[in-house]
Amino acid sequence: MTRDKNAIRTEDLRRHYRMGETMIRAVDGISLQVRAGEFVALLGSSGSGKSSVLNLIAGLDRPTSGNVTVQDRDLALLSREELAKYRLHVVGMVFQSFNLIASMTLAENVELPLRFSEVERSKRENRAREALERVGLQARMHHRPSELSGGEQQRAALARALINRPKLLLADEPTGNLDSHTGTEIMDLVREFNQQLGMTVVMVTHERALAERYAERMIFLADGKLVGDQPNPVGAEQVMQS
Amino acid sequence: MKIPDLTELALRNLRESLLRNSLTTIGISVGVASLVAMLSLGIGLQQLASRRLVKSGLFDTVFVTSRRDLRNYDRDDQRNGPAPGESRILDEPARKEIENLPNVIEAYPDIRFITELRYQDKPHLTMVSALPESAKSNDAFEGMQGSFFSSDTAPEVILQKAFAEELLGKTSKPGSDDVNVAELAKPLLGRELTMRYAQRQGSQSAAETNRNTSTTGKENTLSGAAYSVVSREQELKIVGVSDLDPESMRGPMRAKVFLPLKLGESLHIMQPTDLRELARAASDQPVYSSISVRVRNPKQVQSVEDSIKKMGFTTFSILDATRSLRQFFAVLDLFLGIFGSLALAVASIGIVNTLVMAILERRREIGIMKAIGASDGDVKRLFFTEAGAMGILGGIVGVAFGWAIGQVINLGTNIYLKRQSLPPENFWAVPWWLVAAAITFAFAVSLVSGWYPAGRAARLDPVQALRYE
Numbered sequence: 001m002t003r004d005k006n007a008i009r010t011e012d013l014r015r016h017y018r019m020g021e022t023m024i025r026a027v028d029g030i031s032l033q034v035r036a037g038e039f040v041a042l043l044g045s046s047g048s049g050k051s052s053v054l055n056l057i058a059g060l061d062r063p064t065s066g067n068v069t070v071q072d073r074d075l076a077l078l079s080r081e082e083l084a085k086y087r088l089h090v091v092g093m094v095f096q097s098f099n100l101i102a103s104m105t106l107a108e109n110v111e112l113p114l115r116f117s118e119v120e121r122s123k124r125e126n127r128a129r130e131a132l133e134r135v136g137l138q139a140r141m142h143h144r145p146s147e148l149s150g151g152e153q154q155r156a157a158l159a160r161a162l163i164n165r166p167k168l169l170l171a172d173e174p175t176g177n178l179d180s181h182t183g184t185e186i187m188d189l190v191r192e193f194n195q196q197l198g199m200t201v202v203m204v205t206h207e208r209a210l211a212e213r214y215a216e217r218m219i220f221l222a223d224g225k226l227v228g229d230q231p232n233p234v235g236a237e238q239v240m241q242s
Numbered sequence: 243m244k245i246p247d248l249t250e251l252a253l254r255n256l257r258e259s260l261l262r263n264s265l266t267t268i269g270i271s272v273g274v275a276s277l278v279a280m281l282s283l284g285i286g287l288q289q290l291a292s293r294r295l296v297k298s299g300l301f302d303t304v305f306v307t308s309r310r311d312l313r314n315y316d317r318d319d320q321r322n323g324p325a326p327g328e329s330r331i332l333d334e335p336a337r338k339e340i341e342n343l344p345n346v347i348e349a350y351p352d353i354r355f356i357t358e359l360r361y362q363d364k365p366h367l368t369m370v371s372a373l374p375e376s377a378k379s380n381d382a383f384e385g386m387q388g389s390f391f392s393s394d395t396a397p398e399v400i401l402q403k404a405f406a407e408e409l410l411g412k413t414s415k416p417g418s419d420d421v422n423v424a425e426l427a428k429p430l431l432g433r434e435l436t437m438r439y440a441q442r443q444g445s446q447s448a449a450e451t452n453r454n455t456s457t458t459g460k461e462n463t464l465s466g467a468a469y470s471v472v473s474r475e476q477e478l479k480i481v482g483v484s485d486l487d488p489e490s491m492r493g494p495m496r497a498k499v500f501l502p503l504k505l506g507e508s509l510h511i512m513q514p515t516d517l518r519e520l521a522r523a524a525s526d527q528p529v530y531s532s533i534s535v536r537v538r539n540p541k542q543v544q545s546v547e548d549s550i551k552k553m554g555f556t557t558f559s560i561l562d563a564t565r566s567l568r569q570f571f572a573v574l575d576l577f578l579g580i581f582g583s584l585a586l587a588v589a590s591i592g593i594v595n596t597l598v599m600a601i602l603e604r605r606r607e608i609g610i611m612k613a614i615g616a617s618d619g620d621v622k623r624l625f626f627t628e629a630g631a632m633g634i635l636g637g638i639v640g641v642a643f644g645w646a647i648g649q650v651i652n653l654g655t656n657i658y659l660k661r662q663s664l665p666p667e668n669f670w671a672v673p674w675w676l677v678a679a680a681i682t683f684a685f686a687v688s689l690v691s692g693w694y695p696a697g698r699a700a701r702l703d704p705v706q707a708l709r710y711e
């Protein structure tokens with residue numbers, strides 16, 4: 001098997017939901033490739049299937065038909081257990097609603113994936129601290145999410161996504177709940193991960209401006225179909241600058 | 243996930259909804275407490291019922307009588323076997339044979355007779371019996387004043403306290419328990435008694451005297467068909483006064499005066515059976531009316547009994563008598579256990595309920611964990627651990643709770659018994675295995691209860707769980 005230079009490849013990907021009589025085609029035949037290290041924005045109106053595609057790439061959901069290959073791994077061939085391992089080690093995810101566990105401190109939230117990957121306790125603490133330092137939250141380590149602003153919570157979520165050093169960062173409207181200033185802070189961090197750590201980033205957003213400012217490439221979805229795929233010279237330029 | 247991590251997460255989750263989980267845990271502990279209380283009551287009653295019997299050595303003793311002893315002849319197990327007249331005599335060779343059976347510690351004849359004892363020239367008629375040396379370790383002699391026989395042949399006696407009172411001319415009020423044995427013993431210990439008894443003189447010893455004069459052996463067997471009875475006296479030293487209540491004791495202990503066994507045997511005292519076996523007594527070899535066989539362990543009583551029966555004797559053991567008693571307690575324990583478990587069953591429904599609620603409440607959390615890489619197994623084990631932790635916690639608290647209830651009831655009943663001037667007893671026994679079993683059982687029940695919720699949590703679709711706020 002020849003090594004694919006694409007980090008992500010989907011072929012005729014479909015995800016249908018049956019709602020009584022009607023069939024909802026949330027994802028309806030999407031084929032796309034994302035190169036390793038690329039920063040891609042997924043755009044489209046609400047209900048166009050952006051989150052559905054992202055979840056399929058993340059291995060959180062299985063397609064109705066078609067397949068997803070991530071770093072030479074056909075996700076369809078993985079068992080539930082292996083899919084969990086894949087999410088743990090290959091993918092880092094951030095969400096619009098941060099999705100931190102309310103009963104845990106930031107440090108505990110951030111080190112949770114390390115528990116699942118059975119990293120020793122002594123190493124876990126250091127790595128959680130490092131990750132929180134990277135997003136500038138070392139001082140808030142022992143606070144609970146409810147004591148933090150939205151921007152801080154999203155930074156903590158980024159630290160958690162980072163902790164297992166994944167190759168892929170999947171972000172579903174990471175700035176959707178934030179004001180534009182805080183959103184910019186988060187996007188700067190995402191770009192930093194992309195450029196300094198070489199992570200491949202797929203980010204769902206419906207803010208075109210944000211995509212144009214940060215992404216190298218913009219993919220447009222409508223009704224579960226791919227309707228546009230264009231490089232973004234501005235975002236790409238910024239990659240060159242750094 | 244590793245077990246320490248699982249435990250830590252489980253405990254923190256339990257702490258998060260402290261009230262609900264505490265209530266569930268209390269539910270389990272009430273269930274465990276009721277189970278422990280019920281079972282320990284059953285065990286306590288059983289122990290109470292058998293404690294004295296076991297202590298008295300009854301459980302490891304088999305009584306052997308000859309089939310020739312027609313008093314027992316209507317018993318079922320004897321109908322099929324040789325007729326009484328043809329069966330073996332319970333004599334010294336038979337005793338030796340029984341003693342050599344596996345698991346038999348000793349087999350000693352029951353020597354018991356009524357005779358006259360003179361103390362300070364006053365005659366007293368009473369029942370005398372001979373005791374083997376092993377009786378020394380018997381709990382029956384626990385409260386004894388003085389000491390046990392210095393040897394198995396020493397000319398010494400131990401008196402039962404009622405007889406001691408008689409010797410001292412004290413009037414004993416029947417049923418009164420407050421006789422001071424030490425005071426009774428003081429004037430008696432070391433004093434001498436004279437026992438008058440009927441000695442059976444067999445032809446063998448007569449033949450021995452004959453042998454000196456005559457050399458014909460035939461005469462011996464001819465004259466051996468009879469023996470003479472001679473009246474004798476024996477000086478005996480009082481070495482002990484026992485606290486025994488003769489009414490509560492078994493066979494040889496029912497006497498009021500005790501002799502060492504070997505001494506008793508060597509005196510060839512005339513016993514009632516001697517008359518019955520008169521026709522057979524070809525020598526002065528004694529024929530025993532009954533033999534007590536001590537078995538190493540109560541569990542082996544049955545097999546020893548069987549082998550003695552095979553030899554052609556009649557046996558009796560207290561195990562025969564207590565078999566139905568033990569059956570009763572087995573059934574009682576079963577019922578108490580079932581009632582106790584019912585409460586635990588109700589508590590286990592509480593666990594299922596609590597965990598199902600927790601899943602609904604923590605849907606999102608489960609979705610998050612799966613999104614960041616938790617496997618189905620991780621989620622399942624987390625819920626299992628939570629269920630198990632509640633089970634163990636509930637088990638420990640419940641055992642403590644049940645034990646406390648038992649202590650209170652013991653205390654209460656003992657205060658009551660004391661008012662009735664009865665000795666204290668423990669109705670309640672919580673053996674260590676019951677503690678371990680109760681906690682293990684609570685743990686197992688909680689795991690079974692956790693099965694469905696944990697499986698449900700593991701199968702939760704993370705996309706759905708994360709979809710809605």
Ligand SMILES: Nc1ncnc2c1ncn2[C@@H]1O[C@H](COP(=O)(O)OP(=O)(O)OP(=O)(O)O)[C@@H](O)[C@H]1O
Pocket residue numbers: 017018019024025026044045046047048049050051052053206
């Ligand atoms: N579990 C489901 N059952 C039924 N329909 C679903 C389910 N999940 C998604 N859909 C439908 O699939 C379509 C695509 O949904 P998806 O969440 O991917 O859209 P989106 O592009 O992320 O929208 P938004 O920008 O609002 O987040 C929608 O019409 C949605 O209603």
Ligand SMILES: [Mg+2]
Pocket residue numbers: 050051052172
């Ligand atoms: Mg969406």
